[in-house]
Amino acid sequence: MYFPYRPTPVKIKYPESWPKPIYNFDKNPLTQEGIDLGRMLFYDPILSKDSSISCSNCHLSYTAFTHVDHALSHGVNDSIGARNSPALMNLAWHNSFMWDGAVNHLDVQALAPISHPAEMDEDINNIIKKLKGHSTYKESFYKAFQDSTITGEHLLKAISQFELTLISCNSKYDSVMLKTQVFTLQEERGYALFKKDCSSCHAEPFFTNNQIENNGLPIDPILLDLGRYDITKKKTDSLKFKVPTLRNIEFSYPYMHDGRFKSISEVLNHYTNNINLSNTLSNKLKSKIKLTSNQKVDLTAFLLTLSDKNFLFNNNHTFPINLFFNQKKKSNLKNKY
Amino acid sequence: MLLCNLNVLMSQNINTITLTIIPIIQNNTVQISHLNKDSVTIETLKFYLTNFTLIKSEKVVWQEMESYHLIDASNSRSLSFKFNLRKNIEFDEIQFLLGTDSITNVSGVLGGALDPTRGMYWAWNSGYINFKLEGKSNSYPFEFHLGGYQSPHQTVQEINLKTTNTSKINITLNLSAFLDQLDLIKTYKIMSPSKDAQRLSRILATLFNILD
Numbered sequence: 048m049y050f051p052y053r054p055t056p057v058k059i060k061y062p063e064s065w066p067k068p069i070y071n072f073d074k075n076p077l078t079q080e081g082i083d084l085g086r087m088l089f090y091d092p093i094l095s096k097d098s099s100i101s102c103s104n105c106h107l108s109y110t111a112f113t114h115v116d117h118a119l120s121h122g123v124n125d126s127i128g129a130r131n132s133p134a135l136m137n138l139a140w141h142n143s144f145m146w147d148g149a150v151n152h153l154d155v156q157a158l159a160p161i162s163h164p165a166e167m168d169e170d171i172n173n174i175i176k177k178l179k180g181h182s183t184y185k186e187s188f189y190k191a192f193q194d195s196t197i198t199g200e201h202l203l204k205a206i207s208q209f210e211l212t213l214i215s216c217n218s219k220y221d222s223v224m225l226k227t228q229v230f231t232l233q234e235e236r237g238y239a240l241f242k243k244d245c246s247s248c249h250a251e252p253f254f255t256n257n258q259i260e261n262n263g264l265p266i267d268p269i270l271l272d273l274g275r276y277d278i279t280k281k282k283t284d285s286l287k288f289k290v291p292t293l294r295n296i297e298f299s300y301p302y303m304h305d306g307r308f309k310s311i312s313e314v315l316n317h318y319t320n321n322i323n324l325s326n327t328l329s330n331k332l333k334s335k336i337k338l339t340s341n342q343k344v345d346l347t348a349f350l351l352t353l354s355d356k357n358f359l360f361n362n363n364h365t366f367p368i369n370l371f372f373n374q375k376k377k378s379n380l381k382n383k384y
Numbered sequence: 385m386l387l388c389n390l391n392v393l394m395s396q397n398i399n400t401i402t403l404t405i406i407p408i409i410q411n412n413t414v415q416i417s418h419l420n421k422d423s424v425t426i427e428t429l430k431f432y433l434t435n436f437t438l439i440k441s442e443k444v445v446w447q448e449m450e451s452y453h454l455i456d457a458s459n460s461r462s463l464s465f466k467f468n469l470r471k472n473i474e475f476d477e478i479q480f481l482l483g484t485d486s487i488t489n490v491s492g493v494l495g496g497a498l499d500p501t502r503g504m505y506w507a508w509n510s511g512y513i514n515f516k517l518e519g520k521s522n523s524y525p526f527e528f529h530l531g532g533y534q535s536p537h538q539t540v541q542e543i544n545l546k547t548t549n550t551s552k553i554n555i556t557l558n559l560s561a562f563l564d565q566l567d568l569i570k571t572y573k574i575m576s577p578s579k580d581a582q583r584l585s586r587i588l589a590t591l592f593n594i595l596d
Contacts, residue, residue: 155505
């Protein structure tokens with residue numbers, strides 16, 4: 048008799064004070080097998096045309112799942128793209144993805160970097176062909192979806208399942224909110240400044256309002272990136288970009304959609320001194336932000352409390368050596384030598 | 385007399401309908417070709433027909449479940465499909481959408497005909513390509529990828545066709561009439577949601593007809 052494989056259901060954990068996720072888990076219920084498969088795919092460069100680039104190349108777990116030291120990410124053949132790679136966390140609470148909000152559902156986001164010629168430059172049908180040549184993947188797909196025929200739908204849903212587990216909610220800030228820790232006086236002052244000047248766009252608890260805003264960045268004359276306008280062709284969307292999260296901001300430099308700022312102090316200087324007035328400027332920035340140097344230091348001290356070492360160094364987020372390499376085979380080698 | 389009665393009986397006991405789409409160019413069924421010997425060559429023709437409904441006296445009498453069909457002129461099996469109904473259904477009109485409804489476009493990744501591996505999904509701006517036509521007219525290439533579900537550039541079209549109560553419904557799509565209404569020198573490439581994509585979708589919706 049044949050018994051179908053029954054995967055192990057998984058529930059994401061998040062603070063009680065947070066709202067319910069937007070992502071519809073009924074259409075893609077989390078299972079350990081689905082998460083494991085998604086994690087393998089996230090770290091496997093087989094997704095790219097020449098097997099050189101995996102998701103993790105631009106989304107590194109130790110640096111908030113973004114690409115540090117690179118204003119613009121590079122893909123196959125060292126091609127340079129037009130935008131900075133966003134940090135990935137708390138994605139179940141997002142209703143749009145990419146700097147221009149062009150992607151409306153997490154499950155279809157991976158299609159964008161997969162097919163972009165400067166990123167992975169691959170066709171999803173080709174990925175499926177490549178995966179079908181690996182018995183490990185056929186087995187993993189079967190365990191996750193009770194179907195060993197690898198489909199585009201299952202491939203994308205598996206990647207989503209892994210991404211949905213990337214939850215950052217254990218920073219010092221979170222402990223302070225739970226009253227298990229207290230801010231230093233400096234961090235406390237910074238938090239007050241934050242609530243006054245920054246939280247209208249970078250709203251707690253996700254430190255983004257998930258909206259598209261023009262934050263006064265002058266247009267880069269080479270990249271000529273008009274943000275959401277390029278998607279909707281509406282003049283009112285010119286120079287608007289999705290508000291990124293500030294969680295783990297200590298580790299996700301450089302900053303802004305094109306990575307033009309290397310440090311937090313450059314960002315703060317932009318907001319106090321260099322806002323470009325245009326008719327699509329966010330109305331939340333219409334009044335000038337004034338901060339003394341001491342206040343900027345306080346604000347920076349607060350922003351550093353958003354770093355979450357549990358998230359950054361979580362062993363469930365890193366390269367899954369145990370999923371790619373059979374442990375049994377490894378121990379045989381040990382005995383041999 | 386007997387034959388007459390048999391015909392009456394048959395039309396009252398339809399429980400399976402075979403629907404066939406017949407794309408036409410220059411009075412012939414479209415043949416996908418890359419050879420460019422005729423004045424018009426069709427290299428790709430793919431489009432979604434969804435949400436099939438049968439109507440009698442303006443009331444809905446049947447709706448297809450999971451109604452998504454990807455018509456691909458390079459795959460003759462995709463041109464024809466069956467509806468399984470309860471017996472004794474009577475209808476005088478068939479209704480369907482050219483393209484996908486807006487909910488389908490915001491529901492993430494779907495399977496079957498809607499699987500993004502079918503080459504009818506925009507990776508860079510979430511949403512389906514409702515109608516894809518690529519080819520050459522007098523050696524000048526054209527590429528129409530018509531899609532978009534957000535206001536004001538929605539491209540999905542509702543089509544209503546009067547039909548007799550029959551177990552075989554044949555629907556033609558006149559692509560010559562479509563190309564004739566375009567100035568191919570001005571408009572030969574559409575690759576994103578736009579007013580033009582909407583305008584061309586509206587034109588296409590008028591070119592579906594029942595073949596008696």
